[in-house]
Amino acid sequence: EVQLVESGGGLVQPGGSLRLSCAASGFTFSNYAMNWVRQAPGKGPEWVSYISRTGESVYYADSVKGRFTISRDDAKNSLFLQMNSLRAEDTAVYYCARDSSGYVTGYWGQGTLVSVSS
Amino acid sequence: QSALTQPPSASGSPGQSVTISCTGTSNDVGGYGYVSWFQQHPGKVPKLIIYEVSKRPSGVPDRFSGSRSGNTASLTVSGLQAEDEADYYCSSYVGGNNPGYVFGTGTKVTVL
Numbered sequence: 335e336v337q338l339v340e341s342g343g344g345l346v347q348p349g350g351s352l353r354l355s356c357a358a359s360g361f362t363f364s365n366y367a368m369n370w371v372r373q374a375p376g377k378g379p380e381w382v383s384y385i386s387r388t389g390e391s392v393y394y395a396d397s398v399k400g401r402f403t404i405s406r407d408d409a410k411n412s413l414f415l416q417m418n419s420l421r422a423e424d425t426a427v428y429y430c431a432r433d434s435s436g437y438v439t440g441y442w443g444q445g446t447l448v449s450v451s452s
Numbered sequence: 453q454s455a456l457t458q459p460p461s462a463s464g465s466p467g468q469s470v471t472i473s474c475t476g477t478s479n480d481v482g483g484y485g486y487v488s489w490f491q492q493h494p495g496k497v498p499k500l501i502i503y504e505v506s507k508r509p510s511g512v513p514d515r516f517s518g519s520r521s522g523n524t525a526s527l528t529v530s531g532l533q534a535e536d537e538a539d540y541y542c543s544s545y546v547g548g549n550n551p552g553y554v555f556g557t558g559t560k561v562t563v564l
Contacts, residue, residue, distance in 0.1 A: 369553070378455075378541050379490070379498055381553040393552045396453050429497070436486035436545050438553055440500030440509055 336360040336441045338430050343446030350420050354446060356413040356430030364408040367433035370415050371442070372426035380426070383415065384433065398424075420450045456481065456542055456556035463562040464532045472559045474525040474542030480554055482523035486545035489518060489527045490555075493538045502527060529561065537563045 342354040354370070370382040383404040384393045392404050403416040413430050427445040431438045457475040464470040474481065474489075481487055487505045490498035500509055502518040505525065515530045525544070529536050542556035 378539070378558040379543075379555045381543075381555060384552055393550065395552060396550070434503075436484065437488045437503050438500075438543060439503075440490075442497050444497060 336432070338432070338441060338443035340428060340430055340443045340446040343428065343448045345449045345451065346420055347452050348421060348450055350450070351416070351418045352420065352448060354415040354417065354428055354430075354448070356415075356443060358411045358413065358430075358432075361432075363406075363411040367435070368406065368413045369431045369433050369438050370404060370413075370428060371431050371438060372424075372428045372448075373445075374423075374426040377426075379429075381438070382428070385413070417448070420448075422450050424448060425450050453546060453550070453552065453554050456544060456554055458540075458542060458556040458559045460557070461560045461562065463564055464529075465564045466532055466534065468532050469528055469530045470532060470561060471526055471528045472540055472542075472561070474527070474544075474556050476523050476525075476544055476554070478523060479548050480544040480546045481520065481525050481542075483547055484545045485520075487518065487520055487525040488543045489516075490541045490543065491536075491538050492541065498541065532563050534563050537561060 337359045339357045367386045373379045385404045401419045405414045429442045429445045432441040462470045489502035492498040505520045506518040
């Protein structure tokens with residue numbers, strides 16, 4: 335069974351940093367590209383970032399480019415999102431989601447809440 | 453990476469059909485065969501119900517169908533059931549210099 339478990343969320347002040355993690359199991363992690371998707375309270379999902387199977391290709395939404403960095407550690411079956419210079423508008427539940435060459439699949443974790451507030 | 457445009461709401465009586473539109477551009481919906489649809493019930497994680505415009509994942513009833521014409525994709529829910537009341541979001545691959553994905557603005561479907 336595919337399982338994705340996010341962690342690392344919490345309350346942080348504007349301008350602060352957080353590092354999210356996603357532990358994957360139930361599939362060969364190194365065979366899949368991965369995504370981060372977020373959903374602000376009462377809003378729809380917003381794609382945040384993508385990383386290819388090899389990690390060579392990474393892409394970001396314009397709203398986070400230059401502030402967030404996606405990475406992966408295949409030896410630990412883990413996906414990461416380093417978030418710097420956080421803003422109030424980054425407040426959301428952050429999900430990791432498996433990719434399938436052209437679309438975000440239905441394999442999402444349960445999410446981790448990031449709140450940016452003073 | 454502007455959000456795809458969906459109507460805020462749609463409704464129908466049990467047994468009826470409802471169709472939701474999703475309008476993008478030639479750089480996303482109209483340019484690639486990678487439109488998907490998610491269903492989300494309150495407090496739950498979005499569930500994939502359509503991928504690659506019209507394909508259904510295993511376990512999704514055939515009451516859900518997808519199509520595309522030009523820059524607009526559509527989701528039709530036939531034979532509406534009470535449990536279909538939820539938020540629905542389309543999503544598309546985005547090409548160009550900064551590839552990625554984009555989601556729609558969302559449609560609340562109410563079963564009357």
